[in-house]
Amino acid sequence: GWGGAPQGYGPPGGYGGWGGGWGGPPPAAKPGVIPLRPLGVGEILDGAVSTMRTHWRTVLGISLTVAVVTEILVILVQGFLLDDRVDTDALNDPSATLDEITRAMGDSLLNSGVILLISAIGTVIATALLTTVTSRAVLGKPVSTGEAWRDARPQVPRLFGLLFLLLLITMGVAVAGAVPGIVLAASGAGDGGVALAVLGALASTVVAVWLWFRFSLASPALMLEKQGIRKALSRSAKLVKGSWWRVFGIQLLAMIIANVVAAIVIIPFTFLAGAVSGEGASNILNGTTEFGWTFLIVSGVGSVIGSMITLPITAGVTVLLYIDQRIRREALDLELARAAGVQGSGTGTPGS
Template identity: 75%
Template sequence: MNDTPGWASPGSAPSDGQEPDASRPTDAAGQNGPAEPADDKRPSSKWSKEQPPPGQWSAPSPQPPGRTPPGAASGWGGQQPPRGPGGYGGGPAGSGWGGPPPAAKPGVIPLRPLGVGEILDGAVSTMRTHWRTVLGISLAVAVVTEILVVLLQGLVLDDSSTAALDDPNATLDEIGRAMSDALLNTGVILLISMLGTIVATALLTTVTSRAVLGKSVTTPEAWRDARPQLLKLFGLTFLLPLIALAIVGVGVLPGLLVAVAGGAEAGSALVVLGALAAGVVALWLMIRFSLASPALMLEKQGIVKSMSRSAKLVRGAWWRVFGIQLLATIIANIVASIIVIPFTFLAGALSGNGITGFLDSTGDVGWTFLIISGIGSVIGSTLTLPITAGVTVLLYIDQRIRREALDLELARAAGVQGYAPGAPGTPGS
């Protein structure tokens, strides 16, 4: 294709003070050489034989030193301009051709502010990429926890003491004792499950933080890293529910006092209103402190300091953190239900009075039911623990990237050379 008059070849520039015709071949006497044949197929930068009349066009002006020719800047058919720290040509991000460079991704997430889907995908990618360590930790914790729960339910906890709750002729004393026993049984099971969740969270936090850097970690290495902070994590995990219960207790206390004083109706109304208001306050605080666990584990902070760090990171992003945590919880519960419910029905069909007795609650809960349903619980916990723990850790990292430019530190730790942060925001974030 013939070059357009007044336009240099891509990636080249005329010499200073030199007319475009100067590049044509000349003989020894300085005269123009013979013209090339018209059917020559070789690439040529010569001018077209059909030129406009004189005076209607001018030769390209010489390029000042340091200026890029138009052809090279546009990138048409030639070499692209060098990429600078913020984009092509070394300008600010998004100012050059091609936009800002993609963020570095040494591990399971790109090192920039994350969207909701990227946080969820990062948690799943951690489980998929490092499945031996992740599933090994969650499976071991789930098995130990479920064995303790089954043994307590089968040997220690007495379900017959709660039968009064289903008896319409039971006295108030029997109902009270049955409720106390039911709360005790539920509390013991929740305590064991919470202990297992704490251990799994501590180990999976280390695994996820290394996965962000593209590094793997074995279970013994995760244990050595998490063990010094484990007691503090126990204290934090027990302190947060106590704070929530204390807030709810303060909220319902005025209504209880009014009810005791003789105003039953007014007291009941105050109890309901106080419980609702206290529940809102408790939920707000729990979300504010929801990133305290990764702050405690990864920053090696104390309990109070990790809570204040979480409050600082969540400030201004409460609804976003709440929405992502709620979405991850819903997904985890759906996955667990898909696995646990079939095992529960199978356990009911193989024990007691069969599936009919299981549905109308007339069947006996024996060892067969406990073991089969426990297997389903183990499988469900093995798959859901990494999701919930991973989302919390990635939310913590995302908030620090947004507020403290943690991506630069992560890039250095991952060994990324010449890293520059990408755009400050991402779609859907």
């Protein structure tokens, strides 16, 4: 069980007083993708990549399925619904009226919002399944896609609830800061109101980012400890407390690496799609949203390949960060060593 971590094991890692005449600690057992001890940044990133490499069939199967389904939905929504309704031409027109620009911005936000929502749903399901795969990979135990789904399925509705609540909290906080300035501007305060709205929005965005990363380990807590939403949020807050910058830095680094690698794949596909469909590179660079089916499908293939890279890395890093924080706070490495069948934790002898 992931829930009941052993308590009272002294210093992080549970090894007591190391080093006195021993020439340093014995090497930690490594039954799976990480050594069972507090991890460095490189080991967390390496663990996420090793999970992809070792269990590539399951990881690839999950990522590919989720990426293909979400991308098909995005293409259908863009092709059938958004292209007819969304008009963002005014954003590139210097002579456009304020009303036209406002409508175009609204259309652009609708376009982005719908795509973001579909992607978020796909990400939640992929994260749920990949959490199970990564947690088993830590123990050196393989898991099939079917087993991962059976294990994750009972928690998926709660995971959706958790994501919705997190988005509601962070977006609510981010918007709330701008409200006083908007009200002042609307009541005739002019530039002063606009300045206050911008400052308020910036300040509240900082708070929203702080909250997002404070609760960023709630997803693996919910999945692996079979927690409810409120309990998972409080677990994340407890685990991140005192380590916010570390958690923020590692997750940000993982996101940057994953998205840079994905961009290397996606950008050539986008330009290829422009060339094949006759849309041209200038349309893409101008941010035109009205693309034909050929463009949407070819660029969609690039997005699918990109998602197959980003989903496992970001999900894997979050799970390994959660495990690392529990090793540091609750000596989870001892429990993991027992679960992996390692005889004599700290001897470096992998078990079954």
